[in-house]
Structures are given as structure tokens and as C-alpha cells.
Amino acid sequence: MSAATTAAGNPVAIQDQAQQNRSDAFAGLSFVAPAAIVLFVFLILPLLVALYFSFTNWSGTRPLDHPEAYEVVGLKNYDRWLVSGRRVDDFYRAIRNTLYYVIGVVPVQTVFALLLAVVVNQRWLTRKGFFRTAFYFPSITSSIVVSFIFLFLFSAGGPINAVLGALSPNYEPVAWTTNNDGLFHLLLESLGITEDTVGAWVETEIMDIDIWEWIAGPSVALSTIMALAIWTTTGTLMVIYLAALQGIPSSVYEAAEVDGATNWAQFRHITLPLLKPTTFFVVTLGLIGTFQVFDQIYVLQNDQTGRTTTSVAYLVYNTAFEGNSPNLAEASAIAIVLFVIIFIATILQRRFVGGDRAEE
Amino acid sequence: MASLAFTSQSHSMRSLLRRVLAVMAVGFLVGFALIQITPCVLTIANSFKCDAAVENRPMPFIPLPETVTCRDETGVFISADEQVDGFFFRPSVDGYRKILESQLPRWVFNTAFLSIAVTILRLVFDSMAGYALARLKFPGNRALFFVVLGTMMIPGVVLLIPRFLLLKQLGLLNTYQGYIIVLAADAFGILLMKQFFESIPREVEEAAMVDGANRYVIFFRIVLPMATPALTALTIFGFQGNWNNFMDALIILGGDTDLYNLPLGLTVLRGSGLDVQYDLVLAGSVITTLPMAVIFFIFQRYFVEGISYTGLKG
Incomplete structure (x- = not known):
């Protein structure tokens, strides 16, 4: 029927x-x-x-x-930039700057976003909406606008120097946006270690750049750009984490409390594992964004800091459209290399963070 | 946050510890909120100052009722002291006046026009494609889904040069059409819509089909109106992304200042090298951000929901 x-x-x-x-x-x-x-x-x-x-x-x-x-x-073209050509040092300098940028920005913004989200998610916290708005607000505007805000904040007579000057009377204004000194170099120097005292081995060249320059750390100028990235992105990532946290049923925590689990144990054994897919997503977003950093460099780059702030993405643009002899083919080769690097980085982090998602 | 207390002493220790932690946590939140807000406040305040005051006394942030002009009758710039007093300053609108006399009004129009055009096309194209991928069996459906997913992996930088070449060959370089068509559909939007359509019960469509409606009628009359939350998210992302888009504008519209959008225009207003005209740049930054800020405060809930949507999507 x-x-x-x-x-x-x-x-x-x-x-x-x-x-x-x-x-x-x-x-x-x-x-x-x-x-x-x-x-x-x-x-x-x-x-x-x-x-x-x-x-x-x-x-x-x-x-x-x-x-x-x-x-x-x-x-x-690949040989010329990657292996044995005239521009090898330019390429690896851009690689070095980009790596410092990625390694400096991604972990910091991810950890900050997670911590902020966990605190905002606490049941006893009032005015959650205010904090969410305050954290998210910087990411509504253009990266160009944010770059200009930072250019102003870190300018010679700008607010950052004004605050530091007010806090310590002997403060010498730092030229943040034009300073090429690497942070690791400065740290070593404060310990009394300089290029001359450390030994000749640091002058060994790897990919046309000597070891001393490789280990310079992000320059002061690049660090301000990294601060900018963290300032802008953390809020967005926090909102993503917060949504994921709110999706965890409270019964899970109640069960853990009955078993006598401490807050830390709950965070370590419940929250973090359940947030794994979100962390994977947040880190992937971070990696793809930071490896391609361009807008901020375009604004905050200047003649003095070319060596320590040029990113790979900026190098692509610069090679293609600026300078004395623009070369689209060579720029394309660099762009393809960047594509491969981002691809590998995403796969590697899938190993480490281990998001078990079908989609990236 | 009830805890199991085995002895009263450990209980009071733990509640003390918990209170200290809570105070530290709130301190962390407030500190971070200040770091996020202060630069915005200082930017707005300094956009109403003359260059001299911006560069020497950037900190005062409370405006006084009386205004000043940056040059006196003889054309001499006023000093920072004449404008700034403690935390107070006498505002000047000279920066705003100067940029409004530049091409900025044109750029505001361009930005609005390009953002709206791209967003509308994306709403149509992304939702159509998303619906087809979610519901319609056609040859290559599955393969196309993975291709769309794969395009999200392509970094924008790789596309700079070939898009430039392609548009040049098509005669679309430095035209509105060139910018609009390149961005008229995006993988993220398609996947967002696909996911949303999959959550709509099939019975809705089947009922309509029994009544003899074809797929086009079903999509435009029945399914699409149900997709308002996803379309809202798509609108916000599309509009915001294009309002703030710098890289595509630089490559596609960079050759004609009449076609610039606001982010691209700001980089021109800046002046060259290290001699930055802060009054212009900051006023321009405020004008660029203002429309997005208004939209954000009106539709805040949707921003946050949209962001959460992307997070859940993974």
C-alpha cells in the first residue's frame, strides 16, 4: 500500500x-x-x-x-632570487623580516584573544558587551587608517614618546618608525655582547646574509608594526573564541565540578581541547594574514628602514611596480614562492595544532 | 562557581585566591580596553589640532568651546602653546577644511559606490552559487565545491600581478568596472551561503515544488527571503572589506586619482617621506572610519554574529 x-x-x-x-x-x-x-x-x-x-x-x-x-x-628567476643571483640577500632579508613578524604576532594575538575571551566569558563578569565592543572596534577600520594612527602614536613627538618622557625624566625620545636596531641585538648589547666581541663566526654568510644579521631580531621599526597587527587583530579573534566558548554546554563544567576539578584543570582538560578547532581556525587566519603583510608595510616603510621592514609581499609589489627596473616575471616568481611557504605553513600547523576539520 | 570544600580553611584560602584572580582578570580586561580605546580618542582629538600642536603636544584630549584657525591673518602658523593648555585644547577644523578641498569628497563617493556595487553583486552571485552547491544536483557539483574551497588558499599577493595584466588586456585597468568585476564573487561568501542553505529543511522546497513552482521561483521567492541572517553577514563583510580595501584598489585603480577609494587616497594625503601632514592624515582617518563606525554601532549584533559564524564554520 x-x-x-x-x-x-x-x-x-x-x-x-x-x-x-x-x-x-x-x-x-x-x-x-x-x-x-x-x-x-x-x-x-x-x-x-x-x-x-x-x-x-x-x-x-x-x-x-x-x-x-x-x-x-x-x-x-627562482635561481636569481633564491639561490645564486644578485638579489638573494634582498629575498632572504624579506623572508627573515616576515618570519620575525609571523612568529612575533601569531602566538601573541592568539594567546591574548583566548585569555580575553575566557575572562569575558566568566559568569560573574558584568558589562560583557562593553568589553566586546572595545576590543572589536579597532578592526572595523582600514589597515591603512590603523597604520596612520600608529605612525602618529610612534612619531618623534607623538603620544608614546610623550608618555615615556613623562614617566622617566631622563628619557631620550626614540625614533620608533625609523630605528633599524634589532631587538635581539639590543638585548645582547645590554648584556655586553656585540658583533666585535662575540667572535668571527657570526660573519659567516648564509644565503648572502651573515649570521649576526639573521639573529638581529625584529627591528624597532618592525616591532611597532607588529604591535599594530596585534592591536588590530586580537579583538576579532577574541570574538571568535568567545562564540566558541559560549557554545560549550555548561553541563560539562558542572560535571567536572562535581568531580572536584579545579578551575585550572577545567581549563586545561575541558576548555582547551574543546576549543581546538577554533584555535586551528584562529591560527590559520593569523598565519595567512601575517605571511602576506603588506598594507601596514606600505604605509610605515621608509627609506631608512627598507632593510628591516620589507616583507615578502611588499617585495613582490616593489619588484613588480616600483624601483628602477620593474620586473613582473621575477615578482611573479617571488609571489609563487610565498604561496608555497603559506601552503606549507598551514599544513605544518595542522600537524601541530591538529584541527580535525575537513575544511581549512 | 561552587567548589567542593573539604575543610573550611582550604575553602577560605581558595575563595581568597579566586577573588585575587578575579581582580587581576578584570584589571587585564580594563587595561586591554584602555589600550584599544586610547589611540582612537587621541586620533580624534588630534585631528582637530594644527600640525604644530599635534607634533609637540599630542596628549591633550578635552576640547574647549572656543575654536582657532591654524594661521593668523598674516599667514603665520600659530604655536602649540596658543592651542594647547594642560589636558585641554582649542579645536581647529583646518585639517578637515583642507582635505574637503582636496579630492576627498570624490573618494568618499568612489568608496561608497564601489563597496555597494561589489556587495550587491556578491549577494546575488554568492547566494545563487551557494544554493546550487547546497541543493542542486548538477555535473561537477562536488568538484566545484572543492575548487571554491581551494581558492580560499590563494594569497592575494600572488594575484596582484596577473590581475593587473588581465585587466590591462581587457582594457579595464583604472575603471570602476574593473574593480567591481574582479571582486563580484568570493569563495568565503559562497561557502557561507551554502552552509546556511543546507540548514533550511528540504520540506519547504518540496512543498513549493508540489505546487508546481520551478527552481528559480523557489530560490528567489521562498529560500532567499529565509536567508536574511546569512545575507546580513555577507553584506557586512562585503561592505566592510571593500570600504577598507587597499591592495586591490592600489593595483586596479592606482593610475587615476579620480577613481581612488579612501584608503588609497589617504596614502596620497600623507605627503612624501617622513614629513607627514598629521592634521590631514588624522582628519582623513576619522572621515574614513566614521561611516563604518556608525554602521558598526547600529548593526553591532550582526557584526558579532557574523564573526562568530565564520568561527563556527572553521
């Missing part, structure tokens, strides 16, 4: 179903077409174009339809 009324048993229904499938397929294709075309033409195709041009010697000056516009040169 019931079988007769289901679609399976009814020839008319089968035909209807087939027709329905056909019209669904047509509707489906027409629905995805606009977005699929945009993504293909402006995301996927460009990636392939960048890959292709990274194997050519096209500087971008000759029009593409010119018969001798460019030729394929294989891995020459």
Missing part, C-alpha cells in the same frame, strides 16, 4: 523525477555560472598566469603581443 504511493513504484513519478533531475541540473549550472566564471577568470586563471610568467623573462615593458615580448627561461 505504502509502496504504491512512493515515487519508486510509480512510472509517472519516475518520469517526473528524471525530468526534475534534468531541470535541476540546468538550474544548478545557471546558478553557479556567474560566480564560477568570476572565480575562474580572476582567481584561478591569474594563479596559473603568475606561475607561467614566473618561468619567463618578461619584465612587463614590452607589450605582450610583441613578437619578441618574452621567452621562457625555466627556473632562472
Whole structure:
């Protein structure tokens, strides 16, 4: 009786179903077409174009339809920047700056965001809304605006120097945005260790940069940009953590309390494991964002600090569009390398943080 | 936060400890909130000062009722002392006047126009694609889903150069259309909508289908109106992302100052090198942020919900 009324048993229904499938397929294709075309033409195709041009010697000056516009040169661009060319030191300096930036920013913003979220989530806390708004507010505006705010805060006569000057009378104003001294160098110097006293081994060059320069640490100028990134992003990440915390049922904690678990034990054995997917997401966002840092560098970079603040992303832009001899092919090669680095970093952190999500 | 107390002494020790921790925690929150708010307050205050005052006395933040102009009748700049007194300062609107005489009003229009255009297209294209991926069986559905997911991994920097080339070939470099079409759909929005549509019970559509409605009618008349929360999140992200977009504007619109958006315009107002015109830059920053701030305070709940949405999505 019931079988007769289901679609399976009814020839008319089968035909209807087939027709329905056909019209669904047509509707489906027409629905995805606009977005699929945009993504293909402006995301996927460009990636392939960048890959292709990274194997050519096209500087971008000759029009593409010119018969001798460019030729394929294989891995020459990669060799020139990564292995044995004239620009190897520029590339690895940008790599060094970017790594300091990533390693300095991502853990700090993640830990701060988590701590803030845990405190805001406490049941006894009042005015949760105020704190959430205050923390989130800086991330509504443009990275360019934030960069200008920091340019102003850290300027020679700006508020940071004014506050420090008021706190200690002997304070010499620091030129934050133009200071190339590495933080680790400054730390070593305060311990009495300088390049001259430490021994000749630090002058050994790795990838055209000597060891002493590799271990410089982020420069004062780069550190202000790192502070800026942390200042802007922590609030957003906190809101993400807070949402995840609110999704943990309170019965879990109540059960733990009955078993006599301390607050710390609850945090360590319940909260952190349950937040693992969120942490994975937050760290992935952080890695992808920081490895590509560009806007802030564009604003806060200046002639004096090129060596210690140029990021890989800025190097791509600079190589392609600025300077004396712009070269689109070489810039594409650097961009592809950055893509690979970000890809590897994301996979590595999947190992370490171990988010068990199908999606990144 | 009831705890099991085995002895009264350990109980009182623990409650004392807990209280100390709570005070420290609130101190941490308040301290962080101050760090987040103070720069914004100082930025607004200093946008109403003349250059001399900004560079020598950046800290005063309470405006006095009387205003000043930065130059006297003979064209000489006033000194910081004439403007600033303790925590008080006499505001000046010269910075604002100067940038409003620049191309800034045009940039405000450009930013609003580009953000709205991109957001509308994304609402349409992303929700259509999201619905198709969620509900419609068509050849390549599954593969397309993974391709869309994969495009989220492509860093924007890699796209800078080829997009520039592509738009140049198409004759769309330094045009509104060029900027709009490049950003007219985004993987994040498609996945957000797909996920939302999957949460709508199928029965709703099946009922409509029995009544003879086709997929287009079902989508636009029935499903889409139900998707308001997801569409709101998409609107906020699309609008905010494009209002603040610098990199794409730099590459696509960088050749024509008439087409600049506000972030790109600000970098021009800055002046060159280290000689920053702070009154202009800060006033420009305030004007750039103001519309987003108003939208944020009106739709705050949706901002937070939208962000949470992304977090849950993982």
C-alpha cells in the first residue's frame, strides 16, 4: 500500500523525477555560472598566469603581443632570487623580516584573544558587551587608517614618546618608525655582547646574509608594526573564541565540578581541547594574514628602514611596480614562492595544532 | 562557581585566591580596553589640532568651546602653546577644511559606490552559487565545491600581478568596472551561503515544488527571503572589506586619482617621506572610519554574529 504511493513504484513519478533531475541540473549550472566564471577568470586563471610568467623573462615593458615580448627561461628567476643571483640577500632579508613578524604576532594575538575571551566569558563578569565592543572596534577600520594612527602614536613627538618622557625624566625620545636596531641585538648589547666581541663566526654568510644579521631580531621599526597587527587583530579573534566558548554546554563544567576539578584543570582538560578547532581556525587566519603583510608595510616603510621592514609581499609589489627596473616575471616568481611557504605553513600547523576539520 | 570544600580553611584560602584572580582578570580586561580605546580618542582629538600642536603636544584630549584657525591673518602658523593648555585644547577644523578641498569628497563617493556595487553583486552571485552547491544536483557539483574551497588558499599577493595584466588586456585597468568585476564573487561568501542553505529543511522546497513552482521561483521567492541572517553577514563583510580595501584598489585603480577609494587616497594625503601632514592624515582617518563606525554601532549584533559564524564554520 505504502509502496504504491512512493515515487519508486510509480512510472509517472519516475518520469517526473528524471525530468526534475534534468531541470535541476540546468538550474544548478545557471546558478553557479556567474560566480564560477568570476572565480575562474580572476582567481584561478591569474594563479596559473603568475606561475607561467614566473618561468619567463618578461619584465612587463614590452607589450605582450610583441613578437619578441618574452621567452621562457625555466627556473632562472627562482635561481636569481633564491639561490645564486644578485638579489638573494634582498629575498632572504624579506623572508627573515616576515618570519620575525609571523612568529612575533601569531602566538601573541592568539594567546591574548583566548585569555580575553575566557575572562569575558566568566559568569560573574558584568558589562560583557562593553568589553566586546572595545576590543572589536579597532578592526572595523582600514589597515591603512590603523597604520596612520600608529605612525602618529610612534612619531618623534607623538603620544608614546610623550608618555615615556613623562614617566622617566631622563628619557631620550626614540625614533620608533625609523630605528633599524634589532631587538635581539639590543638585548645582547645590554648584556655586553656585540658583533666585535662575540667572535668571527657570526660573519659567516648564509644565503648572502651573515649570521649576526639573521639573529638581529625584529627591528624597532618592525616591532611597532607588529604591535599594530596585534592591536588590530586580537579583538576579532577574541570574538571568535568567545562564540566558541559560549557554545560549550555548561553541563560539562558542572560535571567536572562535581568531580572536584579545579578551575585550572577545567581549563586545561575541558576548555582547551574543546576549543581546538577554533584555535586551528584562529591560527590559520593569523598565519595567512601575517605571511602576506603588506598594507601596514606600505604605509610605515621608509627609506631608512627598507632593510628591516620589507616583507615578502611588499617585495613582490616593489619588484613588480616600483624601483628602477620593474620586473613582473621575477615578482611573479617571488609571489609563487610565498604561496608555497603559506601552503606549507598551514599544513605544518595542522600537524601541530591538529584541527580535525575537513575544511581549512 | 561552587567548589567542593573539604575543610573550611582550604575553602577560605581558595575563595581568597579566586577573588585575587578575579581582580587581576578584570584589571587585564580594563587595561586591554584602555589600550584599544586610547589611540582612537587621541586620533580624534588630534585631528582637530594644527600640525604644530599635534607634533609637540599630542596628549591633550578635552576640547574647549572656543575654536582657532591654524594661521593668523598674516599667514603665520600659530604655536602649540596658543592651542594647547594642560589636558585641554582649542579645536581647529583646518585639517578637515583642507582635505574637503582636496579630492576627498570624490573618494568618499568612489568608496561608497564601489563597496555597494561589489556587495550587491556578491549577494546575488554568492547566494545563487551557494544554493546550487547546497541543493542542486548538477555535473561537477562536488568538484566545484572543492575548487571554491581551494581558492580560499590563494594569497592575494600572488594575484596582484596577473590581475593587473588581465585587466590591462581587457582594457579595464583604472575603471570602476574593473574593480567591481574582479571582486563580484568570493569563495568565503559562497561557502557561507551554502552552509546556511543546507540548514533550511528540504520540506519547504518540496512543498513549493508540489505546487508546481520551478527552481528559480523557489530560490528567489521562498529560500532567499529565509536567508536574511546569512545575507546580513555577507553584506557586512562585503561592505566592510571593500570600504577598507587597499591592495586591490592600489593595483586596479592606482593610475587615476579620480577613481581612488579612501584608503588609497589617504596614502596620497600623507605627503612624501617622513614629513607627514598629521592634521590631514588624522582628519582623513576619522572621515574614513566614521561611516563604518556608525554602521558598526547600529548593526553591532550582526557584526558579532557574523564573526562568530565564520568561527563556527572553521
